[in-house]
Amino acid sequence: MGVGDPYGMHAAHAIVSGMGGIRTAGDLVARLQLNRAMRIDEAKKYVADKLGTSVADIADEVKMREVREDMDLGTLNECPGVAKGIDAKFRIAKLMDLKINCVELFKQRVSFDF
Amino acid sequence: MGKIQTRIGSGIRIEMTEAEVQRDLEAGTEEAADRAKISPLTKDELHYLMDLHKCPDRVVGVERGKEVCLTYDSCTTKIKRAHVSISKIQSLQIFERALGADTLELAHIDYSYKPVKPIVVFEKPIMEQALLMTIPPLFYGAMPNLGLYSQPDGPCPNPMDLLPRGKIAEGRASFEEAIAYAVKDMVYVGSEMYETGADGINFDTTGAAGDAEFLAALKAVEILRKKYPEMGIEMGMASEFILGLHGELEYDGVRLAGLFPHDQVRMAQKAGATIFGPAINIVTNKSLPFNLARSLTYTKACSEASEIPIHANLGMGVGGVPIVISPPVDALTRASKAHVEICKLDGL
Numbered sequence: 001m002g003v004g005d006p007y008g009m010h011a012a013h014a015i016v017s018g019m020g021g022i023r024t025a026g027d028l029v030a031r032l033q034l035n036r037a038m039r040i041d042e043a044k045k046y047v048a049d050k051l052g053t054s055v056a057d058i059a060d061e062v063k064m065r066e067v068r069e070d071m072d073l074g075t076l077n078e079c080p081g082v083a084k085g086i087d088a089k090f091r092i093a094k095l096m097d098l099k100i101n102c103v104e105l106f107k108q109r110v111s112f113d114f
Numbered sequence: 115m116g117k118i119q120t121r122i123g124s125g126i127r128i129e130m131t132e133a134e135v136q137r138d139l140e141a142g143t144e145e146a147a148d149r150a151k152i153s154p155l156t157k158d159e160l161h162y163l164m165d166l167h168k169c170p171d172r173v174v175g176v177e178r179g180k181e182v183c184l185t186y187d188s189c190t191t192k193i194k195r196a197h198v199s200i201s202k203i204q205s206l207q208i209f210e211r212a213l214g215a216d217t218l219e220l221a222h223i224d225y226s227y228k229p230v231k232p233i234v235v236f237e238k239p240i241m242e243q244a245l246l247m248t249i250p251p252l253f254y255g256a257m258p259n260l261g262l263y264s265q266p267d268g269p270c271p272n273p274m275d276l277l278p279r280g281k282i283a284e285g286r287a288s289f290e291e292a293i294a295y296a297v298k299d300m301v302y303v304g305s306e307m308y309e310t311g312a313d314g315i316n317f318d319t320t321g322a323a324g325d326a327e328f329l330a331a332l333k334a335v336e337i338l339r340k341k342y343p344e345m346g347i348e349m350g351m352a353s354e355f356i357l358g359l360h361g362e363l364e365y366d367g368v369r370l371a372g373l374f375p376h377d378q379v380r381m382a383q384k385a386g387a388t389i390f391g392p393a394i395n396i397v398t399n400k401s402l403p404f405n406l407a408r409s410l411t412y413t414k415a416c417s418e419a420s421e422i423p424i425h426a427n428l429g430m431g432v433g434g435v436p437i438v439i440s441p442p443v444d445a446l447t448r449a450s451k452a453h454v455e456i457c458k459l460d461g462l
Contacts (some may be wrong), residue, residue: 001462002187002350002429006196006213008441009429010186013462014214016174016450019181026216027250030183033423033460034217034251034314034346037388040182040423040460059181074249076211085247092249099344102245102252102311 022068023076025051025058031098050096071095118167121445123398123405125436135167135403136160142400142407150354150374152415155407159456163410166448167403173447176454183461184214185348185389185425187318188221188255203244210248216461219253219316220244226259227299228268234303238310245311251346254307255316258300258331260323263292270295273359289326289360293333300334305341314346314388321378322352324359325370328378332365332385339386349382350391350427351375354412375416383422389461392416393427396437402445406434406452414457423460426453 001013019026025047032043048055051071057063068075073095074088083091086106093100117129130138139160147154155163166174176182186192186209193205200208202220209215220241222230230237237254245252264272270292276285304315315338321328335347356378358371366384373381375392382390394409413433417424431437434449453459 001184002427002432003439004192004430004435004441004446005439006192008443008446010184010192010209010213010215012173012441012443012446013184013428013450016447017176017180017182017454017462018184018214019216020214021184021210021216022249023214026181026183026214030185030216030461031251031313033183034348034388035344037422039421043183043423043460056179059179085249086245088249101308101313101344105309105311 019059020061022074023061024064028092028096029058031092031096031100035098047096119170119444120167120402121436121442122401123396123436125438125442125445128401130401130403132164132168135401136164138401138404139163139407142404143411146408146411150376150412150415152374152376152411155411155414155456159410160407162456163403163407163452166452172444174451175447176451180454182454182459183216183425185217185253185316185391185461186215186219187316187350187429188225189215189219191221191223191225194223202240203247206244206248206252210250215250217251217253218244218248219255220312221255225256225318226262227256227296227303228259228262230256230303231299234306238306241307241310241312251313253314253316253346253348254303254312255318256303257319257322258296258317258327258334259319260289260292260296260327260330263295264288268292268295277359286360286362293326293330296327296330297333297337300331301337304334304338308338308342308345314348316348316350318350319352319393320349321356324357325363326360328356328370328381329363329365332381335382335385335387346389347387348389348391348425349387350425351378351393354392354394375412376419379416379420379422379424383420387422389423389425390416390420391425391427393432394434396431396435398437402434402436402448406449409434409449410452410456413453413459417457417459424457425461426457426459428453428462
């Protein structure tokens with residue numbers, strides 16, 4: 001989406017049409033689109049299968065909060081000790097069977113081989 | 115029968131009768147279908163659009179289960195333009211945590227690849243830190259903006275000076291010289307940001323300077339795809355029609371001048387883009403029913419022709435959204451819902 005003020009453009013589109021980002025599984029579906037060029041239905045099914053939920057669940061805020069907490073994939077209101085930022089992306093890469101560029105570079109920087 | 119409240123492309127509110135709305139919906143889809151040689155919207159789709167305009171609610175939304183992913187042209191710039199005094203990383207966190215963003219995009223306020231080149235060393239640490247702190251996929255984005263390579267802003271003779279004087283060969287040569295410079299800058303910045311950890315690169319407003327700019331972006335995408343097979347690459351367009359300012363440029367044996375979105379996406383796909391964004395410009399003196407039907411016709415054909423995800427551009431002045439900096443939510447939400455549902459989009 002493009003130019004416009006954050007209320008009238010970005011907040012409005014997010015409420016009308018958006019998956020919700022890390023409130024749900026929007027970030028996970030977006031990764032499949034971006035890195036594997038999967039179209040929306042295929043990407044949603046891939047994510048739902050990996051999370052062990054239904055396709056309807058992955059855009060549901062309540063269900064996905066439980067799933068993200070249980071799987072430690074990063075949540076909106078973070079508690080102490082849970083995965084945040086890059087920690088969450090390590091876990092997402094493993095669960096989604098995806099290579100995440102910054103995760104791979106992080107491993108190289110700390111000389112980890114896993 | 116009461117009047118229907120709507121707007122014209124400039125954003126000004128108007129009232130129309132049901133018959134006038136129906137007439138403009140039909141005229142909008144027929145104009146796009148005729149120009150691009152594609153199918154017009156079906157009767158059911160026009161009926162859906164009539165219901166959407168008759169609905170008195172201020173805000174509408176997609177049906178449950180039809181939600182799509184959002185990508186942005188420059189998250190950080192939007193907060194800066196609103197004069198909120200925060201850093202770029204804080205801007206990204208606002209999008210991630212307050213605005214429900216499915217993806218994020220770091221960008222320079224001078225949103226073109228050429229001005230990013232000399233400051234990329236300052237952008238890279240911000241990208242590195244942002245990647246440590248945020249969860250959604252993070253793009254780096256800018257515009258190809260071929261105009262910056264012409265004099266007085268750049269090194270090449272200005273084709274817009276040469277062409278009106280009949281110096282066609284010199285103008286074309288200048289475009290070709292500019293393409294080489296632009297490709298080099300886009301590949302340089304794209305490589306630097308990907309090697310810093312970015313999940314993807316966004317080429318925004320592609321084709322604003324016509325067929326030469328579209329070719330430059332396609333070449334840059336092709337090089338980056340070969341260099342980084344797993345890189346995410348989004349290409350968003352500037353217009354529904356590629357202007358033939360050069361006129362003879364081809365990619366993969368296809369003349370670029372005059373391509374509409376359903377053919378533009380085939381070029382982007384061939385070059386190696388993973389997400390494509392068609393952009394349909396608003397006609398400011400026509401009604402939103404006309405503009406929405408027109409945009410949906412082009413965008414639906416593009417979505418049907420594509421094998422890669424389609425994130426239609428629905429910003430200010432494109433995709434049936436009025437060209438005002440504070441988009442009215444009645445108009446924006448109707449454009450958002452209709453594009454997602456009729457065009458079966460993957461994102462916006």
